[in-house]
Amino acid sequence: MGGKISPSMMCVDFRRLEESVRALERAGVEYLHFDIMDGHFVPNFTLGPDFIRSVREMTDIPFDYHLMVERPEMLLPVFDIREGDIVSVHQEASVHLQRTLQQIRELGAKPSVALNPATPIYAIDEVMDDIDLVLVMTVNPGFAGQKLVPSTIRKISGLKERLLAGGYADVEIEVDGNVSWENAVKMRQAGADIFVAGTSSVFRKGEDIEPLITKFRTCIG
Ligand code: DX5
Ligand code: ZN
Numbered sequence: 001m002g003g004k005i006s007p008s009m010m011c012v013d014f015r016r017l018e019e020s021v022r023a024l025e026r027a028g029v030e031y032l033h034f035d036i037m038d039g040h041f042v043p044n045f046t047l048g049p050d051f052i053r054s055v056r057e058m059t060d061i062p063f064d065y066h067l068m069v070e071r072p073e074m075l076l077p078v079f080d081i082r083e084g085d086i087v088s089v090h091q092e093a094s095v096h097l098q099r100t101l102q103q104i105r106e107l108g109a110k111p112s113v114a115l116n117p118a119t120p121i122y123a124i125d126e127v128m129d130d131i132d133l134v135l136v137m138t139v140n141p142g143f144a145g146q147k148l149v150p151s152t153i154r155k156i157s158g159l160k161e162r163l164l165a166g167g168y169a170d171v172e173i174e175v176d177g178n179v180s181w182e183n184a185v186k187m188r189q190a191g192a193d194i195f196v197a198g199t200s201s202v203f204r205k206g207e208d209i210e211p212l213i214t215k216f217r218t219c220i221g
Contacts, residue, residue: 024213068142101113
């Protein structure tokens, strides 16, 4: 099965939101990635529950929530989390990570642990039974348009090996940050399954989304 695409909605042209969502539907993307930032865990604010609710009214594409917030468990009730959605919480922001992952599972969503570039992959060793995915940050979180942290490519392959060795072949690897066409090829070769597509691939000023998605798919097999 080929790689899956999760376009980063903080990069969308907000003046053409509904038109962009329709184009993403026509292009057959598997998820929509929503970056939630609280100004504490990362020095930025982005998308809120009202914005996300309005997108939910436009489409049935599953949502891919990326909670870049302190104490993410406090925010689970704030967002409209549904069966089939992904919810990624940062290992670095979760004192009771295993309980939070259980809460996400109880909501019917896919629990996922996000790891910053400096966080080693063994940080998830004790929650492998509780996750459906690992979100490997390939930039330091907080902003679109950043440059890849090169060591994260090796990290993806190390994580893939660790998951396979532990009998967790079903746990998917999502990658997020400067997932350009060139970087996406390397990330796919390293073992990535889901690709957060932002300003370096499918949301490029003045360019139509659908042909960019078609080109992006050729990079992820
Ligand atoms: C960064 C976010 C990413 C970002 C991706 O903290 O998690 O999803 O929007 O944007 P690009 O692809 O421009 O790095
Ligand atoms: Zn993200």
